[in-house]
Amino acid sequence: MSMPAEDDPIEAQQEARPPRSFGAKDEIFCLFQGSLDNLGSLKQQYGLAKNANEVLLVIEAYKTLRDRAPYPANHVVSHLSGDFAFVVFDKSTSALFVAFVSSF
Template identity: 80%
Template sequence: MLGVFSSAIVTPPDELVAAGSRTPSPKMTATALVDRFLENSPSAVSVRMGDHGHLAYTHHHESPLQPRSFAVKDEIFCLFEGMLENLGSLRQQYGLSKSVNEVVLVIEAYKALRDRAPYPPNRVVGHLVGNFAFVVFDNSTSTLFVATDQHGKVPLFWGITADGLVAFADDAELLKGACGKSLAPFPQGCFFLSALGELKCYENPKNKVTAVPADDEEICGATFKVEAEPVFAAMQ
């Protein structure tokens, strides 16, 4: 799956910009990246959201345990990969019918986050149990919401294209040609909400997420990690 968004929606992380500047490498534009994905992906589905971004996916080489799905509802676009183990209980929690699948469930969960302020985003993602990665774009509010499961079972990467757009994909090799070293794995157990403008760990939202520069020979230029809780010595 592939999602590309303009700098008006999401500001490129400084760490990814620095990684690309530290080790310059060939890049391509966001349009060329999307075209490349569509050319190499049989029966791909592609949706352009005005000047804001582009979403695309294919069932080609899809894992039966990690299917890809796409849905649009009330101007909310969602790409979802994986499966939720607690889908049944989540349907009940959000008052949804038994026919609702994972991708529609995530849209409804996002709507609860948007409309029931101040509903904590970490709680929304923390209720999801299973292997997953998703990209949600709310066209009505120009909001981007991205998350992965706690164990990183569904790979997700993000990077910066030659023209400064932020791209998300489940294939590092796909982004490597477009983003060069301005590329990193999206950290497991984390979410990005454009309204907040930063990465957060949904299990420990107060813990800072920092980037560690990678070695030059590695595909990715950086790795984002959640800082551990500080350990204080017991008072004697």
């Protein structure tokens, strides 16, 4: 006997999860889950195209701060607003940066 989707707690939980996306640029890899409330203004701040997503924004913010060192890693997160989590791996420096700001 199969249960309808609304009665299946596992399926309902999976549907409630925020979207997850992955991307890479210049040997920087990012896995992002959630959404940014201020994505539009951040795209303008970093000079990104209107169709840029959260992954590209996080990569660009990370690159900007990395290249203008020394900035602490949490400086990237301080400008982001929303419910999100991400992992950034910078292959050129072997650095791993993880952030979780959410009510998931």
